[in-house]
Amino acid sequence: MDSSAGSPGCVGQCTGFLRSHKGTVLALEIGLCIVILICYGASRTPGYTGVAIFEMVFSIIFFVIYTLGLNKQLAVVHWGWSDFIRALIGALLFLITSLIVVIGHRDGAGIAAGVFGLLAGILFAYDAYITFPSLRKSHTAAPTESPEGV
DSSP states (O other), X not given: OOTTSSSOOHHHXXXXXXXXXXXXXXXXXXXXXXXXXXXXXXXXXXXXXXXXXXXHHHHHHHHHHHHHTHHHHOTTSOHHHXXXXXXXXXXXXXXXXXXXXXXXXXXXXXXXXXXXXHHHHHHHHHHHHHHHHHHOOOOOOOOOSOTTOO
């Protein structure tokens, strides 16, 4: 008897999450960070790889958490705010470091990494933008009549 016939496997969960809007954005963030790492590796000054490594690792962590549904099981951490802060910090760091690289570097790989970093900054800002509305909870109005019904 196969007990896993009704539940999707790991690959099914991964492809199901990849088809969602949040899954696509996280996958694009991971891919863009890999491209930025390759460009910085080919550059003469690979000193700015830290932001790309940091954001790629945290994007992978959040991708795994959302894919496996751990955000619903581990209620100790508010995953919405954590994801929002991760995306906001990533956007700011990518935009700042990429502007420094584009203005200061003269080699082609460094400028390409800076341009991809600007695109990553925009993508992380978009991720923060789409995450923020889910953080706002709708408040229900308090009853205005007295509990005695008078």
